[in-house]
Amino acid sequence: MTVVDPPPRPFGRALCAMVTPFTAAGELDLDRAQKLASDLVAQGCDGLVLNGTTGESPTTTDAEKAALVRAVRDALGPGIPLVAGVGTADTAHTVELARQAERAGADGLLVIPPYYSRPPQAAVEAHFRRVADATGLPLALYDIPGRTGTRIEPETVLRLAGHPRIVAVKDCAYDLLGTTKVLARTSLAYYSGCEETNLPLYAIGGAGFVSTVANVAPRQMRAVLDAFDEGDTALAARLNQRTAALAELMMASGLPGTVTVKALLDAGPVREPLQPADREAVDGLRAAYEELVQEPTTEL
Template identity: 45%
Template sequence: MAPSTAHAAPRRPFGAVLTAMVTPMTPDGAIDLEAAQSLARHLVDEGNDGLVLNGTTGEAPTTHAQEKADLVAAVVEAVGDRAYVVAGAGSNDTDHAVRMAEQAADAGAHGLLVVTPYYSRPTQEGLYQHMVKVAEATDLPVMVYDIPGRAGLRIAPATYERLAEHESFVASKDATGDVASALKLIEATGWAWYSGDDGLLLPFLSVGASGIVGVSTHVVAPEYAAAVRAFDAGDHAAALDLARQVVPVVDALNGAGAQAVMAKAAVEALGLLGNRHLRLPNVQATDAEAAAVRAALEQAGVFDRTAHARDGVRPQNTAQPEPAPEVAR
């Protein structure tokens, strides 16, 4: 059998490996901006091309407008031009989502993440109008977020095609788990496509996706970045080996469906945060849950790699991210 060959890399308007970053908090529940800046710098050092703030993993449902804006401004200041900062502007109230988009732009975000309106379950026409109104509130490029498991509604192919006619929409974070649909939608829209499920990076890359917006990338970004580079180079066996290496971490952080909870336990275990506090209705991982997360990190060799990084050996960022759009800088 002939070996795999390299192929042209897909579009990457926000890079290839992005983390849906947790929002650090003090034990009394305040947003810890200093800790957020430190964590953001670490994530970029570890190989993330971008950070998604104020999303589900960032506990957006329980943080408030000024807190969200302050977080974006702090992280943009911390990472500078080294990474894209994409800000969540998601709500089931369109006017609220518009205000979040405007505040994110004012705070220096490079792009927006706009999720399907949840709970209200609008028609596809309502969904389309919601997305367009939020997109038109700023000049920032938009990544739509299709997550029917949380939103209760999936973006229909015809709606994707309508959105693709609008120049603001450039990417999708796809958490449908439907790789076959992604293959068709990537061609139909011309967008960059990002896996919204940690365990599906390679299947999505195989149909032309750009990369991942992940949770496990808090702690295994170097492996994900290396997997993308290997896949781009046509070394699919190496990419598969790297994907297998991080399975314990993917399972530990995503298996219970409490990604924010387990991600905070993981970064605390690595000494990147001083606590794992969350706001209700989320509660922090129990000691037993935190121990299970720590065991998964040990199994994947994360502690050894992190120690090397602290000694000055840093991974490279993912290859071939696109230059940031002028409106995003």
């Protein structure tokens, strides 16, 4: 039997894109954030991504972002990877947020291409290099053209892979061929950012996932990777299929993942322009959630 070296996993395998808890009045709830972070780690998350899309980064202030990282770091102590989302449409602002995250105790950075202005690939590359040069932290590129309007093309990723602090990609591009090409030619760690690609990407050499659904089902999401690593690919497939109904409702029902997580989790309201899920959506989410969590994560 050929032994294959595991892929690099600079931030672990099973990461949760954590929501940002708010009080009923809409203020940052750091006590609740600390409890949620501790619970997620206790239930199998290797690391957390803070201040990402699921964390409502477009509507939290710079000061709130720093306070969240500091509070979660204080709660977890050292050793649990914390990756901070710092991407904005402005390179200078992104650099400042990267430095702020480093000071607050982050272990890594998650950076999107600048959105709305739709820069060409040379400008995208220059943007990432500026941010990577600004701190001593490892950086993950976040390829999510459906939100940013700009792809990080595989050839651009290949060039950026030579930077010593660019170590990973959060992949929401739905391009397994392009991903396979980069995996074959670099040592970058690829994390699935879309639940439906968690297992397929892992099977072709990905490092793991950054999951929104893991906010409410961390053990179930991790169990898929555990089964695959143990060599039981059939069980991994079955466990993955069991998460599909909830993942579809949470991520592909027309509601943002932040909204669906907060419909299931005691994490306070969402901030406008987001609106809470209606009763029908909440009932459907709860039914799918209850069905999933009642299923065993291993075969008898």
